[in-house]
């Protein structure tokens with residue numbers, strides 16, 4: 001759906017909008033309403049029903065050069081069994097971000113660090129979670145008894161309601177990953193439950209990496225055994241090498257999308273839908289020198305630069321990025337991406353709340369149709 005809500009010459013003084021002129025009699029009437037916990041709708045209508053979505057969040061950049069030393073220090077200051085989860089949280093640079101502990105919109109994000117031999121105690125919650133592995137080696141997670149090994153740029157799921165613990169094997173390296181959860185959404189819906197597992201860690205119930213080894217070959221599913229009937233993907237980790245090859249192959253046969261270059265969705269291989277019910281994720285590849293056209297959509301997006309360097313223009317503001325910088329695009333905000341390198345691809349991992357928008361029939365998108373599809377800030381800083 002695009003532009004279907006556009007009203008010609010929209011103005012709050014036009015028919016159909018609240019345009020009551022207050023009088024002394026009305027003021028007296030408002031006070032009587034307040035005394036019985038009520039108000040006049042026309043006093044608030046134009047504010048609570050804007051012509052189009054107005055985000056309360058700001059485009060925010062978290063530079064990995066700034067964050068990484070602080071994340072490393074957290075590993076010296078606090079033990080994971082004390083912290084529950086030892087995470088440095090990314091707070092959107094806005095009042096709403098601080099109030100809701102949100103990276104943007106209804107999305108929470110943070111950087112978690114684990115040293116060899118450490119473990120985050122097993123627990124579960126109604127918030128859905130997923131992780132993008134940024135550095136290290138020998139990390140693992142156990143999700144409902146499935147043990148999964150994790151390496152750089154892997155994308156791993158923790159579906160809502162699943163028991164999970166994670167850590168780094170004793171012979172591994174210090175590992176840092178980005179967590180993404182829908183904690184602000186769960187709290188807005190007042191549906192947030194949390195439980196601690198009876199033991200510190202789960203005993204794996206299946207062979208190590210049974211999920212990716214069963215479901216990780218594109219288009220192939222096991223033809224025997226019980227049918228997968230859970231509301232999330234049976235593939236619980238998406239390997240970086242497979243993801244990267246998928247994008248390289250797509251680029252051999254497609255020009256990609258004008259707004260995102262070559263972009264692919266992490267999907268449930270059984271249904272083709274999103275991997276999780278409330279959180280979506282993509283990996284996109286920007287060819288050398290590519291400058292995408294601007295668009296905007298409902299829903300919020302958090303990006304993590306998997307490879308490369310460049311910048312994005314978000315709401316007219318230029319944000320320069322390089323590997324493992326994180327930035328966000330708030331709902332209904334114009335954005336376009338640029339790979340400034342002349343010889344290397346750039347890869348952007350991102351996660352979003354699009355499954356929620358789609359399930360509620362609220363996903364809308366619009367192309368920027370003036371100035372040849374580019375925002376007026378063309379990277380010159382003007």
Ligand SMILES: [Fe+2]
Pocket residue numbers: 123124125129158164
């Ligand atoms: Fe968790």
Ligand SMILES: [Fe+2]
Pocket residue numbers: 259295296297335
């Ligand atoms: Fe977009």
